[in-house]
Amino acid sequence: MYQKPVSITLAEATRKLEYYCAYQDRCHKEVEAKLNTYNLIPEAKDKILLHLMEHNFLNEERFAKSFARGKFKTKHWGKNRIVRELKFRNISSFLIKIALQEIPEEDYLQSLHTLASKKLAQITESNIFKKKKKLADYLLYRGWETQLVYDKINELTS
Template sequence: MGKKSFTVEEIKRKIEHYCAYQDRCHKEVEAKLKEYSVIPEARELILLSLMNDNFLNEERFSKSFARGKFRIKKWGKQRIVRELKFKDISAYNIKTALKEIDEVEYINSFNELAEKRLKQITETDIYKKRKKLADYLLYRGWESSLVYAKINELITKK
């Protein structure tokens, strides 16, 4: 049995629903359109229509992405920037998205995360403990200057 074919109008409705459910970036929408095997001309028309009707808004997407990944997943700015670049978001929109993160909230969140993670590490060797904490925080995208300052504050060499 072959793939079900849709009219351009049906695909447009499906993509509108896809975008209304959650903010999407152009790359995600284009991937979805490829799944439907939409011809390039129709793809352009659908994308233009989505942008005109405000279903697709890269700035709104990047702002909500940054807020969500910071508040829910406790990602640092570097990880957020890396992921946004991977989604082909412009440098301007990345900069705008990072403004959504309050500096005080950012530092408080970082401190809470570091202290919580330190309690979970059962390693007794002080150097391995420092490395485990650093690896965890760096992977989550926190700035190395913050990470190493916090480790020196929390785990002192005896």
């Protein structure tokens, strides 16, 4: 059954979006999508976005940095995957470059080694070439750079 969207006041929408942004860092794209669920005129949407930016509820640089750190630490994504996901969220190339600086190079390489070693131990394939391909596919899907992946595979399987 179809329900007509409920109209809310500007103050209510602002309060709800302040909570939405305070709960977790958000990008403009996510906030605009949330705004579109409310039945507001474009001027009200612009006013709310401006309010959120002025009061530091909405900050693209902070979002990009926390996104990069979080996805690297929790999901062990490589830089390519992080860049792809940030671009999908319409984050500028300048901010993406800043966000990637949040990942220490030593931790990055150590994470690749740990991830590759664990996955290699899990692959039960007896053919060494198929085993290498499965490992490479896994690491490339997770966004690790091609040269790093092949260097690591050669290091672990030699």
